[in-house]
Amino acid sequence: MRVSNSNEAQWGERKLDQCIRLSISDMHRNESLLIAASYFWSDTLNAFVFGHGPAAPTLPDVAMLTGLDVSSADSTHFIDTKPSAKVETRTIGGWSGYIQKYSKTGPVNTK
Amino acid sequence: MWLDKFVFCGRSAGPTSVYLSAAENLANGGRFPLGRYLLGAAYHLLHQVTRKLLLGQSIGNLGGPWWFINMWLNLHMHKRLEFNIFAQRFPRDIAENHVLGEEESATRPPMNFGEAVIVLPGTGSNPDQFSRFFQTLYEGLARDERAWLAYDDPDTMFPLVFNPFDEALDKDNEVLLTLVTPRAIPVNFFGSGKTSPQTYEFYNPSALARQLAFGQLPIALCYADVIKPRETINNLLEWICVAQLPSSADTDINLSEWVPGAFITQAYKQWWAEWKEHLFCKSALSYRGMIDPEYEVPTDTVSIFRLMFQSSQFYFHRQLILCVIF
Numbered sequence: 001m002r003v004s005n006s007n008e009a010q011w012g013e014r015k016l017d018q019c020i021r022l023s024i025s026d027m028h029r030n031e032s033l034l035i036a037a038s039y040f041w042s043d044t045l046n047a048f049v050f051g052h053g054p055a056a057p058t059l060p061d062v063a064m065l066t067g068l069d070v071s072s073a074d075s076t077h078f079i080d081t082k083p084s085a086k087v088e089t090r091t092i093g094g095w096s097g098y099i100q101k102y103s104k105t106g107p108v109n110t111k
Numbered sequence: 112m113w114l115d116k117f118v119f120c121g122r123s124a125g126p127t128s129v130y131l132s133a134a135e136n137l138a139n140g141g142r143f144p145l146g147r148y149l150l151g152a153a154y155h156l157l158h159q160v161t162r163k164l165l166l167g168q169s170i171g172n173l174g175g176p177w178w179f180i181n182m183w184l185n186l187h188m189h190k191r192l193e194f195n196i197f198a199q200r201f202p203r204d205i206a207e208n209h210v211l212g213e214e215e216s217a218t219r220p221p222m223n224f225g226e227a228v229i230v231l232p233g234t235g236s237n238p239d240q241f242s243r244f245f246q247t248l249y250e251g252l253a254r255d256e257r258a259w260l261a262y263d264d265p266d267t268m269f270p271l272v273f274n275p276f277d278e279a280l281d282k283d284n285e286v287l288l289t290l291v292t293p294r295a296i297p298v299n300f301f302g303s304g305k306t307s308p309q310t311y312e313f314y315n316p317s318a319l320a321r322q323l324a325f326g327q328l329p330i331a332l333c334y335a336d337v338i339k340p341r342e343t344i345n346n347l348l349e350w351i352c353v354a355q356l357p358s359s360a361d362t363d364i365n366l367s368e369w370v371p372g373a374f375i376t377q378a379y380k381q382w383w384a385e386w387k388e389h390l391f392c393k394s395a396l397s398y399r400g401m402i403d404p405e406y407e408v409p410t411d412t413v414s415i416f417r418l419m420f421q422s423s424q425f426y427f428h429r430q431l432i433l434c435v436i437f
Contacts, residue, residue: 014137015145022225023117028233033184034177035236036244038164041157043340045330047318049390051251053383054318054330055259057153057183059146059290060273061322064262065182065225068146071289074354075143078300079309079347083131098112098126 018067114301118145119152122174130301151296152176154312158341185228191247191256196227197268223269224262238403249391259321259373291316291323293333295353298341308343311353327375329382 011017040048047056059070092098114130115121121129136143156175163170189196200218211217221227234240262273273290295311313334320327334340337356344350400406 014140014142016137018223018225019118020113021222022229023113025226025229027178027181027229028231029177030181030184030231030233031236032234032240033188033244034181035170036241036248037180037184038157038160039245040248041161043158043161044332045318046154046158046313046315048248050248051387051391052257053251053321053327055187055322056319057150057180058316058319058322059150059314060262061183061186062146062150062179063290064223064273065186065228066146066149066179067223067225068149069142069144070146070150071286072142072144074147074297078132078136078297079344079350081132083128083135085131085135087126087128087131089126089128092126095116095126 015067015069022066118149118176119301120174120176120178122172133301147296148300149176149179150314151298151312153179154296154314155298155310155341156180158312181233182225182228185231186224186261187258188252189228189231189261190258191252192231194228194231196221196224197264197266199227199230201226220268227269239406242402242406260324261322291325293317295334295356297350297354300350309345309350310341310343311350313340321373321375324373326372327379329379 008017011020037048040050042049042054045054045056047054062068063070087098088101089098092101112126112130112134114133115127119130121127133143133145133148137145153176156173156177157180159173159175160170163173185192185194186196197220199221201221203217203219205211205217264274293316294314296314298310298312299307300309313332315330315332316323317328317333318330334356338353342353344353
């Protein structure tokens with residue numbers, strides 16, 4: 001809540017706010033539906049070929065359901081891009097170890 | 112780490128530094144279409160699952176944004192599931208020292224379509240439910256259960272990004288063209304390995320015209336004779352060549368003059384009727400029987416489909432598509 005209040009404007013500018021809110025929601029996986037639908041996926045069309053016609057997630061679906069950016073020009077590509085920061089991940093003891101090592105106290109807007 | 116655990120749902124049980132470059136870019140105010148990377152990951156996950164099903168292997172832990180596919184399926188099926196996405200209520204963020212007034216509600220409506228569809232109840236891997244869903248999708252949703260234009264919001268409850276009937280979007284030629292133009296979308300670009308090389312998936316809006324509020328014509332695959340699907344990308348130059356491949360879409364079109372309208376053409380109806388005859392040649396009951404051998408067939412259900420082909424439906428499906436393309 002504190003982080004959200006502090007960073008919501010920045011998240012909004014980067015079109016991340018809706019998706020971050022979703023990630024803290026308690027979503028239940030409908031495994032039966034997921035598996036049943038997977039049988040209808042066409043590798044060639046990249047669409048589900050259902051009895052009522054072809055259908056699939058589209059870029060408007062991404063924008064509407066997650067709020068993420070789908071229309072900016074992609075100039076980064078991320079191929080051959082090395083991060084400048086380094087974080088320890090391998091021998092850190094999973095997610096709990098990672099949180100213990102990198103969690104800090106103090107105001108949320110201080111790096 | 113948010114990208115790793117919550118958005119792309121990596122295979123690793125612990126943290127990785129795969130998404131560090133993207134996280135740095137976002138933190139520094141960079142703008143890039145993260146949504147396209149998400150869609151690419153979703154398509155690739157479905158490709159991997161389909162391959163496993165085709166080979167009769169267990170699906171296992173592939174890693175990938177299953178949650179987004181689940182949300183989309185919830186939305187696509189919400190009429191069938193009799194789920195009113197506008198009637199949901201969520202707890203409000205209320206400060207600890209705030210006392211609610213008598214007429215003040217402790218709940219609020221959903222803020223967007225994503226939040227509205229995320230609350231549909233889940234199910235485990237239940238054979239009976241699986242076979243019901245399979246049969247529903249196999250036989251097709253009834254006409255009044257289809258949600259081709261899922262973002263129909265007559266009371267404007269949610270902020271709309273994509274409303275084909277919105278004049279402002281109609282005039283924003285650039286955004287609309289981005290949404291309806293076929294393209295290659297990146298996969299595994301944040302980090303790759305032996306089992307997950309940098310590659311691409313094709314976005315084929317021509318197969319999904321009704322979801323984009325256009326009339327559906329027989330499907331045209333723009334890159335079928337140009338480039339193989341899912342080739343490994345080794346360097347930036349290769350990717351730029353793939354990303355800039357011209358599709359058959361004419362980018363000089365002025366979309367603001369187009370009138371959206373969900374319809375299908377007679378040519379599509381004939382095309383689909385013929386395809387469907389071949390694609391759905393085997394009764395769904397045979398798959399239900401595989402999943403649940405003790406299931407007893409009710410006497411008052413299931414239309415009988417011709418058992419024309421003994422080979423796998425999906426193997427045949429793939430062969431048929433290749434025959435049509437080439």
